[in-house]
Amino acid sequence: MTCLVRVVAVGVPGGSGGPAAHGIRDVAGAPGARPGDAGGMGDDEPLERQIRFVLEADRLKTVARQSRITDGSRHENSAEHSWHLALMALALAAHAPAGTDLTRVLAMLLVHDMVEIDAGDLFLYSDSAALARQEEAERAAADRIFAILPDPQDGEVRALWDEFEQRRTPEARFARALDRLQPMLLNMQTGGGTWVAHGVTVEQVLAKVTLIEEGSAALGRYARAMIATAVAQGFLQAGSGPGTAGSGPEATGPGQGTDVAVAGPPAG
């Protein structure tokens, strides 16, 4: 198990001991400046910028996702979702490919949804035009939000977000696998959840399972077996569905979704 410390060992000259620590100022010009902000000098000090980033992050708690939490009482928000994914990375680390750097997986999962502060959350099975618009909005959000951090930390955290999006490293693929698996777990606990609510088909879900398999063979198998159970329970049905499964940016090729056999439901 290697341990890259790129995120850890960021150079923040003067950030640990400077005299800039004082009250808080909200992000200049950002929506939602609030009572209680305390202005002060030295707003460009690294620590001040890091605190501004931390305060900006708080807004992710108000971004609603499609999934419901397991008791069904309300929609999940993107902040608690990010925590759940990071906890999954810890709990399921043994199912990542050998050599996966858990620190970078955790770091990616903690920041990956922050762009939704500006761009909002889009349902996975939206049409391709909506997905393209979302991708553009998220890039603009990344430009704005990660730039709140001081140099060079801004570029390092942006690189983590890019890595997650590009899905080229084992760390990114494992992180993305968790991001796909978690809503399936919630759907299974909430009577089919977004699958039932949006009439998602088994073919659409299977088309996305590739993303899980590419991140973790064991979790991919788990997901396939879970889909079989969902079919057996009537949470998922065959059909073309409302969206455009396979046409989004993460499509794995035509037919990919339908040529994979669904295992029978487990005994017991």
Place this chain on the structure above:
Amino acid sequence: MTCLVRVVAVGVPGGSGGPAAHGIRDVAGAPGARPGDAGGMGDDEPLERQIRFVLEADRLKTVARQSRITDGSRHENSAEHSWHLALMALALAAHAPAGTDLTRVLAMLLVHDMVEIDAGDLFLYSDSAALARQEEAERAAADRIFAILPDPQDGEVRALWDEFEQRRTPEARFARALDRLQPMLLNMQTGGGTWVAHGVTVEQVLAKVTLIEEGSAALGRYARAMIATAVAQGFLQAGSGPGTAGSGPEATGPGQGTDVAVAGPPAG
């Protein structure tokens, strides 16, 4: 920067390739079994137990804290709070003591509040009897919740929770510092927040700043300056307050809270 991989390299024999992957079963006998649970065989397989742990964790999203999120619209929950702390660990890593293992800090922050699933959240400035009862309830919760994980992962995650509670390692002290700093940041953004709502005094808050200083000198300075601003803005006032500052399990000794000078408010 060292990198302990105790949490990462957990041994889960058979967990990566066994045939146990199937539908989900909720924690046997736990409150809140829900429709949509899918039974199956092999419930004691490591992967099944890890998934049960992940589903149990979801309940932390329903535990309300005293603090409000920065837009003031509602109370924060313990799941999104845990995410916020882990993100703070990333953003503020440069202010941890040299050699701090960020992976362990992140792991501690991700699991530290899970005991609140059973024990609920207790306000920091509660009286000492309530704090003692809470400590007992949290230990029982840790016994139950971390034992959902397979051996030896259960003991490893429990050790992380113990480490956080005992506050003896630099990692635990840094994690605890963030856990103290974050509600202060929220209070500053919400017109004094819990300080005003509960009539907390500056002495009570100063008594807790030691915990931040012991985790990070820079963040301790930041906290002291922020308290000075809070006094200047009328969010904190001198007085004995409603609780028993200094009498909780984290007390640093009588008088500790009042013999520390409050710096003047920052210019500007």
